[in-house]
Amino acid sequence: MPTAKQVAMLHVAKKQLGLDDETYRSILKKVGGAESAAELDRYGYEEALAEFKRLGFRATSPNRSFGLRRGMATPEQVGLIRKLWTEWAAGEEPEKGLDAWLERSFHVSALRFLPADKAGKAINGLRAMLRRKAGPAA
Numbered sequence: 001m002p003t004a005k006q007v008a009m010l011h012v013a014k015k016q017l018g019l020d021d022e023t024y025r026s027i028l029k030k031v032g033g034a035e036s037a038a039e040l041d042r043y044g045y046e047e048a049l050a051e052f053k054r055l056g057f058r059a060t061s062p063n064r065s066f067g068l069r070r071g072m073a074t075p076e077q078v079g080l081i082r083k084l085w086t087e088w089a090a091g092e093e094p095e096k097g098l099d100a101w102l103e104r105s106f107h108v109s110a111l112r113f114l115p116a117d118k119a120g121k122a123i124n125g126l127r128a129m130l131r132r133k134a135g136p137a138a
Contacts, residue, residue: 001039007038010028032045072116082094084123084127087130088130
């Protein structure tokens with residue numbers, strides 16, 4: 001069952017996309033198998049949000065900043081990692097892909113758990129990935 005914030009996010013998407021109630025509910029039924037946002041399971045919520053994004057929905061809130069936390073990546077490092085990942089992933093689900101890469105490479109499940117000593121390595125790794133993606137210099 002989605003949280004109140006998640007239900008609100010789907011309602012914002014409905015409004016931003018200018019969907020009437022019938023169209024909105026048909027999308028929820030098609031992708032999540034539910035009559036309303038409150039009835040969706042986690043998978044249904046993710047699928048509904050992905051469908052709304054495919055239709056053009058863009059969340060207006062900025063990416064969450066975690067503030068200064070002792071021993072953890074700084075807000076500047078977090079922002080740079082997100083920026084570099086977005087450049088590298090281009091078009092994919094940015095947070096899901098980033099979390100998977102962090103888990104595989106640094107054994108942390110999400111960016112908010114990245115220690116400061118690993119943040120620098122993540123930044124250097126992403127820069128190297130971008131250089132490889134760009135190919136040899138002309």
